[in-house]
Amino acid sequence: MSNNSSGLGNWDELPWENGNPCPPSVGGATLLIVAYSTVIAVGLVGNSCLVFIISRQKEMRNVTNILIANLSCSDILMCVVCLPVTVIYTLMDRWILGEALCKVTPFVQCMSVTVSVFSLVLIALERHQLIIHPTGWMPVAGHSYLAVAVTWMVACFISLPFLSFNILTDAPFRNLSIPFNPFSDHLICMELWPSERNRLAYTTSLLLFQYCLPLLLILLCYLRIFLRLRRRKDMVEQASDARQRKARSAQRINAMLVTIVVAFALCWLPLNVFNTLFDWYHEALPACQHDVIFSACHLTAMASTCVNPVVYGFLNSNFQKELKAMLKRCRCCWGVPESYESFPLSTVGTDVTKVSATHRDSLKGETGARI
Structure with a gap:
């Protein structure tokens, strides 16, 4: 699920025009910059707000919320490190960011994706244990912090080969069949494995x-x-109103989490297909359309960084209320602070208004509407 292609194709077979193979269009470059900038902005702002709101209040620090925050942290890391570098590299068709970023960028991308998908697995396992075995062992917040730490360590270990085998080289620019070579001092960042067999084994x-x-x-x-x-x-249809509300809340939570998983899978599917095709049958990829196809697939994958705040946050009425309350308290810091409820983020459609401190304390004991 990482970009293992240099983005340059077979240089000896590319059509040359004024010393530049497959020159990019201005419109395409502009569209690429706007699209990536939008993803970066939405991913950073949305995930940062989600992490801040979850971490700000203790009653929100339950198992699933902690894992959701961990998922958002991995998306923030992707937005900060990987997306800007990808835009620069794709537009310039050469590497100008130094050897350190050449090694760190694919390492961070691989690690971030691993953390994201492992977080989704842990969320699914926690929901499974909660619903299938409601009277059995239940993880607590301390377990989720341990799981988060283990997830990052495992992801770091899985991504280590990128630190070893990503190098800067001018190999594609050597011995070009053109009268004058303006690219003699150009470099690209690419993977150099001990053997093709090792590379295919790792990527597969x-x-x-x-x-x-x-x-x-x-x-x-x-x-x-x-x-x-x-x-x-x-059974629920014949139960009390309280149990019916609890069951409906659980269904909404599960539907929301399933939506996050489905969106993640669909976003990463094109890039996985592209990388698999590049690994096993790269001749099927057209030379001059290689960068365009890769950019479209990579941009779709990076859109997954926006899924978490959009699905879990901005389509959640209680998240919107909590965000508005937080902004209002910031604006009203010179006056007497007002008392607002800690809105349960997982309750998608609950309408909650400002309540007294006593009522708020009583709500802390109700866990049915929270993840």
Whole structure:
């Protein structure tokens, strides 16, 4: 799920025009900059607000919210490090950012994606345990912090090969079949493995352990959750109003989390297909359209950084209320601070108004409407 292509194709076979192979259009470059800038802005602002609101109040620090915040942190890292570098490299068709970023950028991207998909797996497992075995062992916040630490360590270990095998080289610019070579001092950042077999083994393993197997496990978890909730439907219809509200809340939470997983899978599918095709049959990729196809696939994958705040936050009425309350308190810092409820982020459609401190304390004991 990482970019293992140099983006330059086979240089000896490219059509040359005024010393430049497949010159990019101004309109295409402008569209690329606008699209990536939009993704960066939405990803940074949305995920930062989500992490801030979750971390600001203790009652929001439950298992799933902590994992959601961890997912947002990995997306923020992607927006800060990987997206700007990708835009610069794609537009310039050469590397100008130094050897350190050449090694760090793919390492961070691989690590961030690994953390994201592992966080989604942990969320699915926690929901599965909560609904399938409601009277069994339940993870607490301390367990989620430990899981987050282990996730980052495992992701770091999986991504280490990029630090070793990404290099700066001028190999594609050597011995070009043109009268005058204006690219003699140009460099690109690319992977140089001990053997092609090693590279294919690693990239195929990434595809399996970063995408296919985690999503299969998530699918099985939510499928079992769906079947269990379906069996409970008749019982819930005859239950009290409180239990009905709790069941509806659980269904909304699960639907929201499934939407995040589906969006993540769809966003990363084109880039996975592109990288697999590049690894096993790169001749199928047209030379001059290589960068265009890669940019479209990569941009779609990077749009996954916006999924979390949009689905979990900005489509959640309580998140909007909490954000508005936070902004209002900032503006009213010179007056007497008002008392606002800590809105349960997971309750998608609950209408909650300002309440007294006593009522707010009583709400802390209700866990049915929270993740």
